[in-house]
Every structure is written in C-alpha cells, then in structure tokens.
Amino acid sequence: MGFLEWATSPWGQLVPIHIAWFLIWVAVIAGFLFFIVHAAYLRYFAKPKEFAGNISPSEAARIPEHVPRHSLTARLFHWIMAASMFTLLFTAFLPRVGVQFPWVTYHWIAGAVLTASILFHIIHASFFMDFWSIWPDRIDLRDAWRRMMRAAGKPEPPPDKFAKYPLENKLYHAAILAAGLSAIITGVFMMSRVRTVFFPRNPYLFSDMTWGMMYVLHGLAGVGLIALIMVHVYFGLRPEKRPITKSMIFGWMSRDFYLKEHDPKRWVVETSPSPSPSSSSPSASNQLRGRGLSDAG
Amino acid sequence: MAVIRDVMAAFELFQPTSVADAQKLLEQHGPDVWVLAGGLDSFDWLKDRIKKPKVVVDLSGIGELRGVRTLGNDGGDGIEIGAMTTLTEVVNHPIIKQKYDLLAQAAELVASPQIRNQGTIGGNVSQDTRCWYYRSGWPCYRAGGNICYADAPEGRNREHAILQADRCVAVNPSDSAPALIALDAKFVIRTRKGERVVDAEDYFVGPDIDITRLHILQPGDLLTAIRIPSTWAGAQFYFEKIRDRNVWDFPLMNVASAMVTSGDGSPGDGSARTIDRIRISVNAAAARPLRLKAVEDAVRGKPRNVATGEMAGKLAVQGAVPLQFNTYKIPLMRNLVKRAIVGAGSATEEATWAS
Numbered sequence: 001m002g003f004l005e006w007a008t009s010p011w012g013q014l015v016p017i018h019i020a021w022f023l024i025w026v027a028v029i030a031g032f033l034f035f036i037v038h039a040a041y042l043r044y045f046a047k048p049k050e051f052a053g054n055i056s057p058s059e060a061a062r063i064p065e066h067v068p069r070h071s072l073t074a075r076l077f078h079w080i081m082a083a084s085m086f087t088l089l090f091t092a093f094l095p096r097v098g099v100q101f102p103w104v105t106y107h108w109i110a111g112a113v114l115t116a117s118i119l120f121h122i123i124h125a126s127f128f129m130d131f132w133s134i135w136p137d138r139i140d141l142r143d144a145w146r147r148m149m150r151a152a153g154k155p156e157p158p159p160d161k162f163a164k165y166p167l168e169n170k171l172y173h174a175a176i177l178a179a180g181l182s183a184i185i186t187g188v189f190m191m192s193r194v195r196t197v198f199f200p201r202n203p204y205l206f207s208d209m210t211w212g213m214m215y216v217l218h219g220l221a222g223v224g225l226i227a228l229i230m231v232h233v234y235f236g237l238r239p240e241k242r243p244i245t246k247s248m249i250f251g252w253m254s255r256d257f258y259l260k261e262h263d264p265k266r267w268v269v270e271t272s273p274s275p276s277p278s279s280s281s282p283s284a285s286n287q288l289r290g291r292g293l294s295d296a297g
Numbered sequence: 298m299a300v301i302r303d304v305m306a307a308f309e310l311f312q313p314t315s316v317a318d319a320q321k322l323l324e325q326h327g328p329d330v331w332v333l334a335g336g337l338d339s340f341d342w343l344k345d346r347i348k349k350p351k352v353v354v355d356l357s358g359i360g361e362l363r364g365v366r367t368l369g370n371d372g373g374d375g376i377e378i379g380a381m382t383t384l385t386e387v388v389n390h391p392i393i394k395q396k397y398d399l400l401a402q403a404a405e406l407v408a409s410p411q412i413r414n415q416g417t418i419g420g421n422v423s424q425d426t427r428c429w430y431y432r433s434g435w436p437c438y439r440a441g442g443n444i445c446y447a448d449a450p451e452g453r454n455r456e457h458a459i460l461q462a463d464r465c466v467a468v469n470p471s472d473s474a475p476a477l478i479a480l481d482a483k484f485v486i487r488t489r490k491g492e493r494v495v496d497a498e499d500y501f502v503g504p505d506i507d508i509t510r511l512h513i514l515q516p517g518d519l520l521t522a523i524r525i526p527s528t529w530a531g532a533q534f535y536f537e538k539i540r541d542r543n544v545w546d547f548p549l550m551n552v553a554s555a556m557v558t559s560g561d562g563s564p565g566d567g568s569a570r571t572i573d574r575i576r577i578s579v580n581a582a583a584a585r586p587l588r589l590k591a592v593e594d595a596v597r598g599k600p601r602n603v604a605t606g607e608m609a610g611k612l613a614v615q616g617a618v619p620l621q622f623n624t625y626k627i628p629l630m631r632n633l634v635k636r637a638i639v640g641a642g643s644a645t646e647e648a649t650w651a652s
Contacts, residue, residue, distance in 0.1 A: 005441070007436030007440075007441070007442050008436065009435075009436065010435050010446070015436075017436060017441070017442045017443050018443060100502075100506050100507055101506065102463070102503075102505035102506055103505075104463055104464065104505065105505075193443070193444065193445075193464070194463075194464055195462075195463075195618075201448065201449075203444050203445065203446075203448070203449050204449060208444075211443065211444070212443070215443050
C-alpha cells in the first residue's frame with residue numbers, strides 16, 4: 001500500500017498522479033486521536049497553569065473591561081477564509097468517500113475566494129498589523145522549554161504569560177500557512193486544467209512529472225488541512241479557549257481573561273490615564289483604541 | 298505504449314445461472330469483478346489488457362435476464378425487456394415494432410448484424426466511452442489520472458463532447474439510450490439494499506458527478522431489466538443517427554423523439570398539427586445522453602412546423618462549447634433536433650439559421 005498513486009504516461013514514464021485516498025482517513029483518525037489524547041491529558045495529567053509575575057491592582061484597573069483583540073476587518077477575513085476552507089475540504093473529499101455531486105465548480109470558486117482573502121491578509125498583516133506578533137520569539141521558545149520541564153517535574157522557573165498569541169497559536173498559524181499556501185499555489189496552477197474564467201485551459205503547462213508532483217503536493221496539503229482544521233475547531237470549542245473563540249466573533253476578550261493569560265508588557269493595551277470607575281465601563285473602554293487593536297488590525 | 302492484442306490476462310470466470318447467484322458473486326468480489334454481458338465492450342478492454350479484473354461474471358447463462366415480457370393485461374402497462382436480451386431480439390420483437398418502434402429503430406442502427414446478434418440491450422446502455430485516449434490505457438481523468446488528452450489544442454477530439462464537459466470530454470456512445478429516454482423507460486437495478494428502479498435519464502452520470510463511469514451502477518449492482526411504460530406506445534417517433542460509416546460505426550450524434558400531436562395539417566404549412574406531448578433526447582453530445590427538457594417545454598403547445606423546429610434546434614445547442622475539431626457538432630445537433638421535431642422530409646428544406 002503506497003502513499004502515492006502512480007501511472008505510466010504515454011511516453012512510458014512512471015509518474016505520480018495523486019496521493020492515495022486512504023490518507024483522507026489517516027488525517028481524520030489522526031485528528032480524532034489528537035482530541036482524545038489532548039482531552040485525556042488535560043483531564044488527568046495536566047497541572048494548573050502557573051505564570052511568573054503579577055500585575056498590580058492599580059495597573060489592572062486601568063485595563064479596559066473589554067480588551068480589543070481582533071478588528072472587524074480581521075474577523076471578516078477569518079470567517080471568509082473559514083467558509084472557503086470548509087467549502088474546499090468538503091468539495092474535495094466528500095466525492096472521494098462516496099458523496100457524489102458536481103464539485104469542481106464549487107471547489108475552484110471557493111479556491112479563488114480563499115486565494116483573494118489570503119492575498120488580502122498578507123498585505124493587511126504586513127502593513128497594517130503587527131506582523132511579528134504571530135511569529136514565535138525567543139521568550140516563547142524559552143517558556144515552552146520551561147513548561148515542558150515543569151510538566152515533567154523538573155525544577156524550572158514559571159514561564160511568562162503569553163503575548164497576544166500563545167506559542168501553540170503561533171505554531172498552528174505557521175502550519176496552516178505552509179499547508180494553505182501549498183494548496184493555494186498548486187491549486188492556482190491546477191486551474192489551468194479545468195475550465196474557469198481565469199485562464200485558458202493548458203494541460204501541458206508543465207511536464208507530466210511536474211504536474212504529478214503538483215497534484216501530490218495539493219493532496220498532501222489537503223489532507224493535512226483536514227487534520228489541522230479538526231484540531232482548530234476542537235480548540236475553538238474547548239471551554240478554557242472559549243474567550244479566544246468569542247474574541248473572533250465579538251472582537252474583544254474580557255479583562256479577567258486578558259490578565260489571567262496575557263502579559264501586558266508583551267501585549268500592550270492602551271489603558272485609561274488613571275483608574276476610575278468610568279474607565280472600566282464597557283462604553284468607556286470600547287472607546288479606547290489600544291495597540292492591541294492596531295495589532296489585530 | 299504497446300498494446301497487446303493477443304491473449305487476455307488471467308482471471309477467475311464465474312458463469313451463474315440465476316440473478317441471485319450473480320448478485321452474490323458481485324457482492325462477494327466487489328470492485329474486483331467485471332460484469333460480462335455480450336462481451337463487445339468487455340473483450341476490447343480485456344484483450345488490450347487495459348482492464349485486468351481478477352474476476353469475470355458472465356451473465357449469458359441467466360435465462361431470467363433474457364426476453365421481452367408484457368406488463369399488465371395484454372401489455373397495457375408496457376413491457377419489460379431483460380437486460381441480456383440481444384439487440385436483434387429487440388429489433389425483431391413484434392410488440393416493440395408495433396408500439397415502441399423508436400427503440401427498434403435505434404437498436405437496428407447499432408453496429409452490424411453480427412454485433413447486434415451478440416450485443417445486449419443492457420450492455421448497450423452500460424458500455425463505456427470510446428474515447429481513444431482512454432481506451433488506449435492512457436492515465437486520463439476517466440482512468441483515475443489527472444489530465445484529459447482530448448481536451449487539448451492538439452488533441453484528437455472530433456467525436457467528443459460539446460455539452461456538459463467537466464475535465465473529461467468523452468461522450469456516451471449508446472444508440473438505444475436516447476430512445477429509451479424518449480420512451481420514458483425505467484431501469485431496474487438489483488443492489489445490495491434491494492431492487493431500485495430509476496428513470497432512464499437518471500441511469501447515466503456525467504463527469505461532474507463521477508468522472509470514472511458513465512452510469513450509476515456501483516460495485517455489486519446489476520442492471521436486470523428495462524421497463525417501458527405504455528405512456529408513449531404508438532406515438533410518433535423519430536430516430537436518426539449520424540456516423541462516419543453507415544454500415545458500422547458509433548454515432549457522431551443521434552437523436553430520438555416521441556411525440557403526440559393533435560389537429561390537422563402537415564409540417565411546413567400554416568395548418569401544422571399542434572405538439573401536445575413530446576420527449577426528446579440526444580446522445581454523443583455529452584458524457585451522458587441528454588434529455589432536452591428545455592426544448593420539450595418550449596415546443597409543447599406549438600405547431601409542428603419548420604419554425605418550431607428551428608427554434609428548438611437553437612435552444613438545444615445553447616451553452617455548447619466546441620473543442621478544436623468538433624465545432625461541426627453544433628449545427629449537427631441543431632439540425633438533428635429540428636428534424637426530430639419536424640420530421641426528416643420537411644427538415645431537409647434549406648436551413649435558415651442565422652449563424
């Protein structure tokens with residue numbers, strides 16, 4: 001049982017044509033296994049989170065009750081990307097597991113929407129957001145080491161609180177970026193093999209071997225995205241992550257959650273000039289334009 | 298790629314004598330099994346060693362799959378044709394000739410007398426496409442690959458699809474299929490879950506739904522019979538097949554229509570009869586035989602004359618996308634649809650197409 005399917009081209013060359021479709025089920029099973037292992041670890045083995053440093057009550061009082069996290073633009077991008085990604089996965093893999101429908105047109109339209117939204121996101125994140133906030137830094141790596149050692153019972157100082165995004169979030173972003181860009185770039189070329197409004201058909205744009213590798217990469221990225229998105233949805237539904245999920249809907253997270261998980265020094269939120277009862281009211285805090293909001297765009 | 302045309306690859310042969318036994322074998326061997334009816338499509342694949350099934354189930358010994366039976370009192374509810382009934386039997390059957398002559402006309406134009414003696418109605422509607430890139434064993438979409446060799450600037454695609462192509466541009470080559478669609482036939486399929494009866498047009502699938510097969514049969518399924526209701530018995534029929542060699546060839550395109558008209562008059566003059574009911578279907582224009590519902594709706598209630606025929610022809614080809622070498626199929630289909638409505642005699646008048 002190979003991971004790829006091969007065929008003999010008209011010129012007698014053995015070329016890969018696509019991935020073996022059982023990999024769909026490998027990805028699905030891997031996703032479910034992750035759920036089980038992670039949920040069991042948190043339920044039975046994980047120790048309570050401990051962070052270094054504490055914020056003073058006076059500083060805490062200056063944090064708005066609703067901490068802006070994702071701008072409307074960023075949230076729209078996220079949900080458009082999510083809708084197109086789900087459409088792509090369902091249209092790609094449901095026909096492979098026996099649910100037959102005319103999928104190609106929906107697939108390339110969703111692919112075009114995803115491509116456009118990703119291009120927008122690259123420009124938006126590069127020029128209008130804090131580009132580096134989503135990439136792991138030295139403190140993330142140091143703290144990851146500390147957390148691992150402490151989980152193993154080794155003496156290590158507690159890690160700092162997170163910046164705007166926890167390391168897991170940053171690593172997930174990197175993984176989805178790699179899989180997503182692989183699928184998008186190969187998918188754009190593959191559009192020249194079907195009838196779309198974008199390109200004239202040209203099945204001979206590349207050699208059979210290059211096309212084969214492109215189909216393989218597209219398939220591997222696709223099944224990888226199945227597992228990645230399953231994990232993403234799982235975390236989105238977990239109770240302790242719900243404030244983060246809600247922030248992708250409403251744009252903000254509560255001051256309590258912010259102070260519990262995030263380091264105000266690493267994720268700076270514009271605070272009110274002096275602690276006062278009015279500054280902590282939702283209406284007043286919503287008027288604050290913090291760096292956190294501009295980070296999120 | 299060398300094609301070996303001497304001996305077939307080895308396979309295990311089963312020759313059941315009942316539908317129940319055949320179905321058990323199909324379920325037992327699943328996707329490894331090849332169903333052999335008349336063998337005219339099958340032996341090409343097997344002798345060319347393009348298809349190498351592990352198991353072949355030969356249906357020729359199953360008597361219950363042969364013959365034509367009447368349904369209801371004196372055939373008042375139509376007829377049922379066993380899937381293994383030969384095309385010659387279909388052509389010569391008195392009830393088919395009397396009431397459903399459209400099917401007899403279509404079956405009589407299939408290939409040659411020798412082939413009709415061996416070929417079956419079930420095999421004719423279930424046969425695979427004749428696209429030579431696919432039949433030569435090239436790894437095209439239909440063969441599970443990722444390319445269509447015919448839909449390329451230098452591809453040989455004179456015989457290929459002008460409608461409903463989706464990556465693959467192969468066409469369905471059956472002559473009897475459009476006639477059965479026009480007659481509103483039902484296909485009886487034995488599946489793992491029991492008997493399933495589908496409308497003739499729903500028996501066929503295009504590449505948008507399933508690019509690797511032309512019909513809905515899944516591994517384990519068996520087409521056992523075709524039922525033709527009496528709805529269109531004795532209607533006015535028209536069948537025409539265009540092919541390169543009139544003695545023996547697959548269709549470049551064919552058309553079948555069944556029509557009920559009322560009133561007096563003749564096509565071509567002002568007193569034409571009115572089209573009350575009509576079903577019309579073409580094949581070899583797409584990967585599945587197409588029932589032209591839009592045309593049926595457009596001409597129903599209209600006079601059966603040249604103007605209606607031309608309007609129908611124009612409507613039929615809307616959305617057609619020709620390939621490099623098959624643009625001729627658009628006027629061909631337009632004219633065939635016109636003739637199927639007006640009749641060959643009147644339709645031979647000089648066409649007045651605007652384009």
